[in-house]
């Protein structure tokens with residue numbers, strides 16, 4: 134098996150909370166759950182590389198007018214200042230290129246994704262790098278450049294009922310927004326595992342977190358096994 138055959142996971146956390154607070158209930162639920170996914174994956178496939186970013190603790194820069202001008206200037210014509218303006222974006226996109234699986238953990242803040250995670254998406258969804266734009270395609274001129282990636286989204290919310298058909302489905306601008314954006318990173322398979330009820334702190338919350346833990350362990354096992362099959366098939370050719 135060559136190096137390319139080893140899948141990389143890009144793990145992006147985005148809560149502003151940590152997981153090592155002296156009072157456990159202050160710890161980030163989404164980060165804790167994502168850690169569980171990675172630990173199951175590591176048990177199944179210990180040689181895989183995991184690239185880690187915590188955008189909650191180290192938020193990426195917001196886009197600027199200079200960033201947009203640089204991104205829309207062909208690479209060969211960029212000034213050194215423009216190239217510098219895109220350095221972070223280049224690095225973050227490289228991490229996505231390497232990854233077969235993108236694991237994102239996200240708290241729900243004001244019914245959507247954290248601003249730092251949106252800043253990360255704004256840095257990585259970039260013309261001629263992660264999507265192409267062609268008016269010859271008619272009303273849908275954007276197409277992703279990469280393909281076949283899997284996104285696992287682990288979300289945590291204080292309220293509940295954000296799932297399809299749930300009582301707050303229409304208020305959920307977290308998972309649906311991330312799903313739409315992730316297409317332009319080459320994501321073709323999307324999984325979301327939610328922990329809800331944090332603000333109630335009751336039995337429903339404990340149950341929801343425990344269900345999420347189990348679902349993520351099963352998902353990690355299933356995806357790791359699928360990867361094994363894919364690798365065996367591709368190395369047999």
Ligand SMILES: Cc1cc2nc3c(=O)[nH]c(=O)nc-3n(C[C@H](O)[C@H](O)[C@H](O)COP(=O)(O)O)c2cc1C
Pocket residue numbers: 148149150160161162163164239240241242243244245289290291292293331332
């Ligand atoms: C600033 C802020 C805004 C929040 N907004 C919402 C919200 O709109 N809906 C909701 O259900 N929970 C909301 N919550 C609760 C969080 O989603 C919940 O605490 C979650 O567990 C945070 O993720 P974490 O535990 O990974 O840090 C909010 C919490 C904070 C701190």
